[in-house]
Amino acid sequence: MLQTSTLKFLQQLSKHNDKTWFDAHRDAYESAKQDFSSFVQAILDAHSIKDEDLRTLKAKDCIFRINRDIRFSKNKSPYKNNFGASLDRGGKKSIFAGYYLQIQPGDQSFLGGGLWMPEAPELKKIRQEIDYSWDEFGKILSNKSFKSTYGDILKGEYSLQTIPKGYEKDNPAAEYLKLKSFIALRYLTDEEVTSKSFLKTTLKAFESLQPLLNFLNRALDHEE
Numbered sequence: 001m002l003q004t005s006t007l008k009f010l011q012q013l014s015k016h017n018d019k020t021w022f023d024a025h026r027d028a029y030e031s032a033k034q035d036f037s038s039f040v041q042a043i044l045d046a047h048s049i050k051d052e053d054l055r056t057l058k059a060k061d062c063i064f065r066i067n068r069d070i071r072f073s074k075n076k077s078p079y080k081n082n083f084g085a086s087l088d089r090g091g092k093k094s095i096f097a098g099y100y101l102q103i104q105p106g107d108q109s110f111l112g113g114g115l116w117m118p119e120a121p122e123l124k125k126i127r128q129e130i131d132y133s134w135d136e137f138g139k140i141l142s143n144k145s146f147k148s149t150y151g152d153i154l155k156g157e158y159s160l161q162t163i164p165k166g167y168e169k170d171n172p173a174a175e176y177l178k179l180k181s182f183i184a185l186r187y188l189t190d191e192e193v194t195s196k197s198f199l200k201t202t203l204k205a206f207e208s209l210q211p212l213l214n215f216l217n218r219a220l221d222h223e224e
Contacts, residue, residue, distance in 0.1 A: 001198045002039055002103065006032040006083075007190055011105040014081035022079060029066070036083040036103060037063060042199055043101070044087065047206050053089035053096070053217070061091040082108075089217065095122060097182070097216035099206050109193050111205055112150060112185035115216050122220055127164060127177050129219035134173045140215055145208040150184035153212075158183065182216055184209060 009032040013022070022029065041059040048054035062085040070076050081104060088098025099113040118126065130137050141152060158181040163174050171177060186205055192198060 001196050002193055003032075003035050004194050006035045006103070007105045007194065010081055010083070010103070013079055014105070017077040017079055017081070019078055033066070033083070036085075039199070040085045040087070040101070043099075043202055043206070046199070046203055047087075047099075050207060051210055051213075053098075054087055057087065057091065059085070062087050064092060081105075087113075095119075096220060097213045099209060099213070101202065103193060105190055107187070107189045109188040109190070110185050111188065111202055112183065113206075113209055114153070114181070114183040114212065116181045116183060118181075118220075123180065125219045125222055126182065126216060127167075129215065129222070130173050130176050131167065131171065133215075137173065137176070137215060140211045143208070143211065145204075146184070146212070149186055149205050149208045152184070153179065154181070154183045154185065155179065182212070184212065 005028075009025070009028045012025070013029075016022075037059045040062055044054050044057055044059065044062070048057070064080075064084045064086070066080050066083070068075075068078060068080055070078065082102050083104075084100070084102040086092040086094075086098055086100050088094040089096040095118070097113065097115040099111070101111045103109045115122075115126070140146065153176065155175065155178075158179055159175070160178040160180065163169055163171065163177055167174070167177050192201065195201075
């Protein structure tokens with residue numbers, strides 16, 4: 001579980017997002033950061049038994065900095081109002097599909113994962129794998145555990161308007177071949193995040209997601 005003090009720190013940071021306040025509350029930040037890091041490490045320790053891609057990772061390989069890159073942003077707030085971690089083969093900057101956890105007060109936390117906006121060569125591989133192995137892909141998405149946890153892969157803003165060149169409009173996988181990202185998410189309440197069962201909830205959700213990640217990463221492993 002995560003401490004309520006961690007959510008409280010992030011809530012206060014969102015109200016006082018400036019360096020002066022942050023420096024004055026650095027002890028609270030370090031405590032909240034350690035709490036989140038310990039939780040991420042607990043996920044790695046438990047889930048790496050089932051997913052060998054995580055076995056060489058430590059929490060520090062997965063957690064994002066709280067500092068925002070404001071160079072090209074109209075929002076000049078120096079800090080994020082959340083803690084985030086991406087648990088991927090090779091760490092958070094990997095090109096591979098992985099798990100994601102974000103903690104943000106106000107019932108804005110979520111978990112899930114997949115692959116966000118892959119480059120053209122990787123996207124081509126994934127689309128080909130979906131087309132070649134549609135039956136397998138469809139079974140992954142229709143799995144009872146996956147559907148009850150995530151519903152489906154996110155579409156909408158993550159989709160093309162028309163099917164990519166090289167595929168017929170009546171392709172049974174058409175709506176997934178249009179995707180530019182392959183993401184599944186489940187939002188969490190503050191109560192869930194700070195409950196004693198949160199680690200169990202996270203592990204169960206990640207286990208439900210693992211077949212999709214294995215499928216995506218298998219596609220990426222294919223040689224051109």
